[in-house]
Amino acid sequence: MADLSIDIRALVKRHGAMLAVDHVSLQIRRGEFFSLLGPSGAGKTSLLRMLAGFETPDAGDILIDGRSMAGVPPNRRPVNLVFQSYALFPHMSVAENVAFGLEMKRLPRGEIAERVGATLDLVRLQDKRDRLPAQLSGGEQQRVALARALVNRPAVVLLDEPLAALDQQLRQQMQTELKTIQAQVGLTFVCVTHHQEEALALSDRLAVMQQGRVMQVGRPEDLYERPENLVVARFVGVSNEVCGTLADVQAGEGNLLPSEVSSSRGIRVSVPAGLQSGVPVVVTVRPERIRITPGHVADAGANCLHGVVETIHYIGSEWQGVVRIGQSVRWTIHASNATSGSRPVAIGAPVSLQWNSADGVVIPLT
Amino acid sequence: MNPWSSSKEAAAGLCSRFGGWRLLGPGLLWTTVFCLLPMVVVLAVSLATRGTYGGVVWEFSLDNYRDLLHPLYGRIFGQSLLLAGMTTGMCLALGFPLAYYIARLPPRRQALWLIFIMIPFWTNFLVRTYAWIFILRTEGLLNTVLMQLQLISTPLDLLYSNQAVLLGLVYGYLPFMVLPLYAAIERIDPALIEAAWDLYADRWSLFRRVLIPLTKPGIIAGCVLVFIPSLGAYLTPDLLGGARSMMVGNLIQHEYLVARDWPLGSALSILLMLIVMGSLLWYFNAQSPQIRERGEQ
Structure with missing residues (x-):
């Protein structure tokens, strides 16, 4: 399968005596919007943090673009995480936040300016580029966080509960925007959420997780119309x-x-x-x-x-x-x-x- | 919209109702008697003349300040500034990693480490400085151990040097650096550090681009808290520096008590105070941009 972006093989993560991630295997295709859906404590955040490199698996392996991520630290991985709290650097302007990753990669100044400009256009924040994060609304901060990941053109964009901090109306709006942007940039998105409507609306495919296990993987309509078990039937709809x-x-x-x-x-x-x-x-x-x-x-x-x-x-x-x-x-x-x-x-x-x-x-x- | 306006108005109301001066009275009295008055006395003495057998003759003169221009005093001030600066630098270099380590521990272990940092304060500073003499002197602990291990054949001349003073100052003032740094680092959202890491930052970039800017108030506070007392340090250079190392504090003590030249001692004190006030002004200026930013939001 040449178009595989992420190949997760029998991944195990223990938190003390508890199995946070229990032999999870998943294949995520290139350019796909894939969601990990489940209640809190289902292991989806652990899985995401292992993809980002912040947690080390106890067994199993993660391959991104065919390359094993075992022993690869977060700053060497071709992934970028959009944090739930956004984690924008409070002392840097919008443009400086977005440029940070490219500067760390030591790209030439001209290219950095060009890519930051293009990405700010994409998330419609060009007019706010010199503001500090604290001077932005929640939705705008969300878009900066997204831009800060997208600008690096990573193999995978990871999103941790991307819309959880927004109010209902903004949520709907950002949901559409997120999907549009993903289609435009064509990058692989992996999104963790406990919000089933959001997962159905955003995803090309999704995995329902419970107690560290994947209960079912499929397109939203597969999961809703043909749940394979009661966990999926009850959690999705x-x-x-x-x-x-x-x-x-x-x-x-x-x-x-x-x-x-x-x-x-x-x-x-x-x-x-x-x-x-x-x-x-x-x-x-x-x-x-x-x-x-x-x-x-x-x-x-x-x-x-x-x-x-x-x-x-x-x-x-x-x-x-x-x-x-x-x-x-x-x-x-x-x-x-x-x-x-x-x-x-x-x-x-x-x-x-x-x-x-x-x-x-x-x-x-x- | 100024967020302070309402509290300002409330305070103004309180003052007019009770009479501002009567409320301020006790505090003002305290400040006048214990802070302002002694300074006025010192200033006055510094402008007077020394009597033939010591004491003060109330005769206006700027001679004491002219005497400060003597290269000897310049050297001692220079040496004090250098030692205080090096102390501050070393405390920062040692204190930042330590504070960072403590701030990233689970809360219970943080408390334990902070107690370790503060335990030395339970013992008198003089006693602790004597302990350093015991360790550093020619037949001291360090030399004995090194000779027993046959790493050296003759004892090292460790005590009564600028290095010993520096060691003593760093030892004494390190907690004053660690505590404000810890408070600043502990407030940083761990997600910010992860975000920097996720965005390809190495350790150095994380430190330079994220940690330093976010802990700047703590760094400045720590530097001020270390630099000012070590500039005026008296006890440490007196005990560990001996005759070979003199700092401003010792010089002032010498002028007052040995040379019995109170006016010159006072002039030295005023100069020291001006230097300290200068560094405090720098401190407030360095802080204010952030305060201004916060005010705008």
Whole structure:
């Protein structure tokens, strides 16, 4: 694979007795926007710091552009990190901050000035070049931090929670900008985040991590539409789940006999290859694939579960609520607000939840 | 918008309500009696004449200041400035790595190291200087050990030299350098050091481009705290320098107590004070650009 930017091979990092990174192997392609997504303590920051060279792996290796990074200190690596706190040098102007890496590489003055100018144009900070970091807004500081990495044209740009310090509106704006800039410069970006929407919006591909392990790697739509395990199903989007055992498996189709909810004729599901009848599984359905009908109606072709509305609230673009469908089984529903602002169902009302069998994802319980 | 304006107004209100002078009174009295008055006396004596058998004759004269131009005094002042400067330089060279090391330790170990730095203060400075005499003298600890190890055949002449004075001064004032440096380095966000490293900086560049500018107030404070007392040092050169090394402090003591020439001693004191005030002015000027920057934000 010639277009491989980063090759992480069975990487292990221990923090005391805890395995922070547990035999992680990942291939990241050149020019790709790759995210490491996971809750705090998942090991994604450790992984990033090992890529930057600030932490040393206990086992395994990292190859960047085919070259092993073992024993290579941070100042000799072809990577640049955009710090979560930005870590801009407070005593240097914007332009001096951006020029720092090139000066350390001892490039000729003329080239430094040219590249700093071009990079400041790219992040639209040319008019603020003589300001000190403390005189900039959060979003501007973010762009300086990004420019300070990009100007070196590293093999990989590492981003540690790049948008975490920004407020919601700025976040959306910077998200678009970050993606645009990445497409323009064509460098490999590796981004650590715990914010799943951000990861989905930014990434070409992403890895979901938990407790030091990679749970699944894929494009955003792969992870959202076809989660391979409950960790991914629950961390990427909202997961409505029902447990049971498989029955009548035939040609990729089958029935789920649910254990915690009552269903008149079982639940039709698409069965991934390798699963047979009698296997305990969980079926997960995304809220927006569920059709909500008032009253307990008979199913008409699609899967149907009956329940009672427990809460419903208005968030503007849609209604979100919780429906109890079993003794202790609650599903989250999203009802579109496309037609009017009126409440689609009342609290305490009986409803039917229907979805197509193709929209339920079967995950084996191990 | 000036962030100080509101507190200034509040202070002004407080002063007018209680009467500014009455509030200032105790502090002013203290400063006048213990600081201003003695200085006025010294200044007055420096402008008087020496009596035939010592003492002061109140007869105005600038002779004492004219006497300061004598090359001997110039040499002693020059030597004092050189020794104080070297002491400051060595304290900085030794103190910065030490302060950096301590500031990067986990907090608990930092406290332990800071205690180590401060433990010598629990013992009298005079006693500690005597300990150096014990170590450095001809039959002292250092010479005995070196001769036992057969590294030298005859004892080294270590005590009563400028080198011994320098050693004693560096030893005595190193903590005054380490503590402000530690405070300055400890405040630096570790991410800034990592950022410099990530941006291809080597150790020297990290030090020169990032650490020095960010710890400048601490460096200046440490230098002032070491330079000023070592310039006026009396005890260390007296005990470790002997007759071969004289600093301004010893000269002043000599004029007052041995030569019984109070007016000349006073003139020397005034000159020393002017030099110290000059270096303090430089210190405040070096600090002020940063204060101005902060004010603008």
